[in-house]
Amino acid sequence: EPEVTQTPSHQVTQMGQEVILRCVPISNHLYFYWYRQILGQKVEFLVSFYNNEISEKSEIFDDQFSVERPDGSNFTLKIRSTKLEDSAMYFCASSEGTSTEQFFGPGTRLTVL
Amino acid sequence: AQSVTQLGSHVSVSEGALVLLRCNYSSSVPPYLFWYVQYPNQGLQLLLKYTSAATLVKGINGFEAEFKKSETSFHLTKPSAHMSDAAEYFCAVIPTGANSKLTFGKGITLSVRP
Numbered sequence: 001e002p003e004v005t006q007t008p009s010h011q012v013t014q015m016g017q018e019v020i021l022r023c024v025p026i027s028n029h030l031y032f033y034w035y036r037q038i039l040g041q042k043v044e045f046l047v048s049f050y051n052n053e054i055s056e057k058s059e060i061f062d063d064q065f066s067v068e069r070p071d072g073s074n075f076t077l078k079i080r081s082t083k084l085e086d087s088a089m090y091f092c093a094s095s096e097g098t099s100t101e102q103f104f105g106p107g108t109r110l111t112v113l
Numbered sequence: 114a115q116s117v118t119q120l121g122s123h124v125s126v127s128e129g130a131l132v133l134l135r136c137n138y139s140s141s142v143p144p145y146l147f148w149y150v151q152y153p154n155q156g157l158q159l160l161l162k163y164t165s166a167a168t169l170v171k172g173i174n175g176f177e178a179e180f181k182k183s184e185t186s187f188h189l190t191k192p193s194a195h196m197s198d199a200a201e202y203f204c205a206v207i208p209t210g211a212n213s214k215l216t217f218g219k220g221i222t223l224s225v226r227p
Contacts, residue, residue: 031213043157043203043217056214091156098213104157
């Protein structure tokens with residue numbers, strides 16, 4: 001069964017460093033998303049991406065964040081200068097359409113020290 | 114803005130007992146509704162979804178949910194809990210005809226006692 005994959009599973013970084021979280025969405029999906037879950041809190045939407053551009057972003061997704069689909073398979077989330085409060089589980093998701101099921105990856109746990 | 118309310122943070126049931134996890138949404142127009150499950154150290158897996166077809170929706174692992182417009186609710190049930198059902202459960206919503214952003218409830222942890 002096709003699935004969304006994410007790498008790495010756990011990333012530890014120093015405050016102020018750049019990190020890139022990688023995702024491989026399901027191959028025939030057209031919509032891609034990033035969500036995050038701070039420990040003990042709800043899952044929050046960060047950004048959606050369609051047709052090689054951002055379709056919506058939340059207020060969390062400020063200038064420190066960027067997304068890219070560098071090739072036909074990968075979808076990346078970059079945090080330019082990490083802060084302590086960026087520590088969270090980051091989930092990538094993909095879907096065929098806008099109101100169809102979103103398939104989630106296993107997540108990347110980001111720890112900022 | 115669309116929101117989802119999941120009352121309580123933890124539900125504990127005995128194996129074989131009924132599972133009832135509550136979810137209410139805030140919208141004058143029925144949205145698309147989803148229940149996701151998260152097992153320890155895993156990602157989110159879709160249990161079931163409501164997309165304006167049948168109001169009683171059956172999902173995986175014996176779970177089902179009923180959409181009640183008059184109560185703006187989409188409660189998740191399972192007649193008989195199994196130990197393997199222990200996980201965190203999230204209700205989520207996408208406004209009908211709107212963008213694809215999922216708005217999640219805060220989640221509820223289900224424990225199953227032997």
